Amino acid sequence: MVKNKQIKDLKLTPEQIDVLKEFGNIGSGNAITALSDLLNDTVNVSLTALNLCAFWKIPDLFEDPNIEVFGIYTEILDNPDLSIIQFFTKESIINLINILNEFNNSNSSEIKNIRDLNEFSYSIISEIGNLLAGHYASALADLLSIKLVPSVPKVALDNLTAMLNGVIAKYSQFADYSIIIDTKLQGKAINLNGIICLLPSINILNKLFKIVNLKFNLNL
């Protein structure tokens, strides 16, 4: 759980940054392989970026922080210091649902607009979120030999910054800094644009670095 301490200053060595980036790489790599298997298409991945910044700067890390996108939020059960949030553009989600409907030979008509989305479509979005977050978490869990079980994903279509508000609030009661490890993904043949972010709280860093035998003295 979050400790009752305030962070004064947080500095990471290049080695620690590499380790955290690697966590992100391994997690997102697994997640995206799963997605690419599901869609039978190549999915391109950007290099994982690690950002350590003040809580109020987080929205600025995104290219267009006030765009309306789909957000899929997953928490790790029994481990409130980790959460995964994924963002997909509206077009990507419409594409994904149409493709998955085709595979299914389902009779549902093609979705052209976000207004056409029904409960079943939202369930598909949630399932995609579950697939990605599940693979991400299980890869991390294997690497760290800890148990990470993602919660049922929550889906919303809203302003990106507005969706981030709740997540920022969760982590910034005791710290003014946040870490965000993000990987962009892009479909090759199908139009797919998204971003997967892993948000570890500052408090879990000690634990993470200890597992990989890195010394880290958090200045709490």
Next chain:
Amino acid sequence: MVNKIKSYGKIDEIDRNGEIFLPIGHYTLINCKNKPNNTNPKISIYGLGSCIALILFDCKNKVSGMSHILLPKAQKNKKIEYPHKYADLSVKLLVHELVKHGAMKENIKGIIIGGSKIFDLDENFMGIDNIQAIKLELAKLNINILKEHVGGKEGRAVIFDTKNFTVLVKLTSETSFTRLQ
């Protein structure tokens, strides 16, 4: 107690269109009394989820302030760098600043916007907590809430015009701003 906390996180930057963008945990204060009308900027927040935009103003003395609040309550006995992150501190500080810039405490009116619950999580009540905390603090200082646009499941965008003290609000699913009545 209020005097001891330094007011960090003031935003004074006005962009080319005469707007001030207010990030989380920051505040701004506009004193229009001695300025010609065309320098009255608009204060805006374009992604408001569980956060709250607190607007306090005195229309007689033409002083107004706005803060972007993230959390309901500050931890005690901690060094706080961004006091406007917390509802309890932000209300006190903003009132204090307004009075310092010539507002009469009796004339100050409040408007609160935000506090939605976007992801349907059981424990994600931050928005509701924020609304309650702000209302409680305002009641303690005898400040009336003139208008409010709070709760719900959708994000909002807010523009506050410091010239005539009107507020424009837009829910994410809406296409245009409407004036808050």
